[in-house]
Amino acid sequence: MKNKTSWNEMKTKFPDEWLLIVDCEVDEDGHILSGIVARHSTEKDEVFALPALDKSSAFKYTGKSTFPGGWRAHAKHHHF
Amino acid sequence: MQNITTFNIKAQYIYLPVFIVTDNLKLLEFDAILDTGAPMTEFSDKALQYAGFLDKIKNGVTLKDGLQTQKYDTVILPETKICGHQIKNLRVFVSHFEKSWGIDALIGLDFFRNYRVTIDYLKGILITGTNQSDDVQKP
Numbered sequence: 001m002k003n004k005t006s007w008n009e010m011k012t013k014f015p016d017e018w019l020l021i022v023d024c025e026v027d028e029d030g031h032i033l034s035g036i037v038a039r040h041s042t043e044k045d046e047v048f049a050l051p052a053l054d055k056s057s058a059f060k061y062t063g064k065s066t067f068p069g070g071w072r073a074h075a076k077h078h079h080f
Numbered sequence: 081m082q083n084i085t086t087f088n089i090k091a092q093y094i095y096l097p098v099f100i101v102t103d104n105l106k107l108l109e110f111d112a113i114l115d116t117g118a119p120m121t122e123f124s125d126k127a128l129q130y131a132g133f134l135d136k137i138k139n140g141v142t143l144k145d146g147l148q149t150q151k152y153d154t155v156i157l158p159e160t161k162i163c164g165h166q167i168k169n170l171r172v173f174v175s176h177f178e179k180s181w182g183i184d185a186l187i188g189l190d191f192f193r194n195y196r197v198t199i200d201y202l203k204g205i206l207i208t209g210t211n212q213s214d215d216v217q218k219p
Contacts, residue, residue: 018179029085029164030097030109044179048126058097058109059127061182067093067113 004034007060014040016063018047022055032058082196082209083164087114089204096206098185100131101159110184112162114199114206118188121170124177127184128155134174150176162187163208165195 010019017040024035035058039047047059087094094114099107100123110127128134133155153174160167170190177184191197196209 024109026097026109027086030099030161031086032097032109044126048130050130052102052130052132054104054106056107056109059130059184060111061179063180063182065092065180065182066178067181067183 002036004036006034007032010035010037010060011062014062017042017061018044019060019062020047020053021058021060022053024056024058026058032060082207085163085206085208087204087206089201094199094206095183096163096187098187099161100127100133100157101161102131103158107161111182112185112187113183114191115186115188116192118186120173120190121188122151122173122175122186123157124184125152125174126177128172128174131157133157138176152176162191163195163206165208165210167194 004023004025005013010021014037019037020039021032021035022038025033027033038053038055038057039049041047085096087096096112096114097109098112099109101107108127108131110123125134125137129137134153138152151173154171155174157170157172158168160170172185175186198207200207
């Protein structure tokens, strides 16, 4: 059985990648502490590819989010 | 019942883990952003397909100028867990999420309608209660 990797180690080892993590250890709020990286790729499609693993899993991105939030986006999206 | 969930106050948004329980009772965890501007909770089409609740991803979905996400369907999730609360039969939008966003869900106003939500940014905690009579206790 593979050794578990901490979330900080995953971020260093797989920068700007999507990860599928199994055998996760999480804190009481559900934040990942460690686990085994079952899949990793810069391509999200590869990590989310079917068939799904028959295990409880977590999906994480190690890069910086470019999510375009903010009130201007909300206003354009929902009202104007 | 009220729950306390921590978040990283240094991050640009409030990131929270959300969980989908699959039909074979596996727990899938995705990163979400708490989004008061989203009227309803949304999940990425890829996450919903992986979890077995979306048969086919719509191809060619692109973001229109100025839009946050591109919603194109709804599904009902039999069981989700958000901030420690088990939510049955949650209807969510199916959306196209860009891969660089690093998330697979937006927790929308439907969550705020059903839970008393207090955000304490100084402490980096989110307090969620199940009814109006819950007194918010400072930890």
